[in-house]
Amino acid sequence: MLFTSLFVSVTxxxxxxxxxxxxxxxxxxxQAVEDAELRGGxxxxxxxxLNEILELIEIGGEAGLLEAASRFxxxxxxxxxxxxxxxxxxxxxxxxxxxxxxxxxxLSLLVWRxxxxxxxxxxxxxxxxxxxxx
Amino acid sequence: xxxxxxxxYSLIALILALGSLTAIPPIIPExxxxxxxxxxxxxxxxxxxxxxxxxxVGESFDLxxxxxxxxxxxxxxxxxxxxxxxxxxxxxxxxxxxRLLDSVDLVLADGQNRTTPITxxxxxxxxxxxxxxELYMYDRVGDGFxxxxxxxxxxxxxxxxxx
Numbered sequence: 001m002l003f004t005s006l007f008v009s010v011t012x013x014x015x016x017x018x019x020x021x022x023x024x025x026x027x028x029x030x031q032a033v034e035d036a037e038l039r040g041g042x043x044x045x046x047x048x049x050l051n052e053i054l055e056l057i058e059i060g061g062e063a064g065l066l067e068a069a070s071r072f073x074x075x076x077x078x079x080x081x082x083x084x085x086x087x088x089x090x091x092x093x094x095x096x097x098x099x100x101x102x103x104x105x106x107l108s109l110l111v112w113r114x115x116x117x118x119x120x121x122x123x124x125x126x127x128x129x130x131x132x133x134x
Numbered sequence: 135x136x137x138x139x140x141x142x143y144s145l146i147a148l149i150l151a152l153g154s155l156t157a158i159p160p161i162i163p164e165x166x167x168x169x170x171x172x173x174x175x176x177x178x179x180x181x182x183x184x185x186x187x188x189x190x191v192g193e194s195f196d197l198x199x200x201x202x203x204x205x206x207x208x209x210x211x212x213x214x215x216x217x218x219x220x221x222x223x224x225x226x227x228x229x230x231x232x233r234l235l236d237s238v239d240l241v242l243a244d245g246q247n248r249t250t251p252i253t254x255x256x257x258x259x260x261x262x263x264x265x266x267x268e269l270y271m272y273d274r275v276g277d278g279f280x281x282x283x284x285x286x287x288x289x290x291x292x293x294x295x296x297x
Contacts, residue, residue: 050241104153111145
């Protein structure tokens with residue numbers, strides 16, 4: 001839909017206006033990438049894509065502008081998908097951290113309960129044959 | 135039994151410390167202590183120092199623009215290249231009021247940098263002309279580009295073309 005309207009725009013409207021329209025769309029795509037990063041997504045491939053779109057807008061020409069217009073939707077869709085992946089990763093990491101904390105707490109309790117007797121038992125086993133003289 | 139308690143407490147403290155060191159970094163995300171952006175201009179051979187000092191009117195000269203992002207987040211940068219004289223001021227807070235020559239847009243993720251080739255030409259003669267490079271960042275809240283305070287300048291004498 002957007003692509004079709006931009007196609008009509010590129011062919012009918014002055015190039016400067018088309019470029020401004022594309023730059024507005026670019027900002028939307030950039031904001032989608034910003035959101036994806038905030039949600040923990042790996043946005044490095046989208047940054048490359050955005051810079052390529054910027055170059056196409058900069059170069060101008062009907063073919064370049066059309067190609068730029070056709071790539072915005074893909075960037076936005078990818079950003080949403082990457083954001084979701086990032087969120088899932090963050091959740092998994094949170095669960096992992098909670099499990100580590102739980103394990104550390106359980107271990108602390110076990111140490112609290114059993115370590116003193118264990119240490120003394122080991123000490124007695126190694127030094128038990130010592131004799132004390134008055 | 136004092137020794138017994140001491141050993142117990144020491145072991146518990148050690149385990150808690152190790153547990154915290156393992157568990158806390160994933161929970162708390164990395165924070166950028168001092169976020170900053172980098173702006174640099176390199177000469178035609180991509181080095182610092184071989185800048186042109188004298189050009190003819192209409193003569194093209196090549197430079198390289200370096201921008202780096204250490205802000206801790208992805209940013210949309212715009213570098214404005216302006217030309218002017220000594221009559222207008224430029225500072226970290228106020229942009230230069232010269233005539234706009236060109237602009238360079240780019241998006242950089244945190245920790246990335248990019249060197250972009252640029253070709254400029256000046257249309258007016260003059261001594262001590264200033265070509266000023268200013269870095270702007272897109273601000274989502276204000277829906278516009280905000281001057282970052284990073285700027286550089288190149289001094290040039292622009293002579294009449296020999297052609």
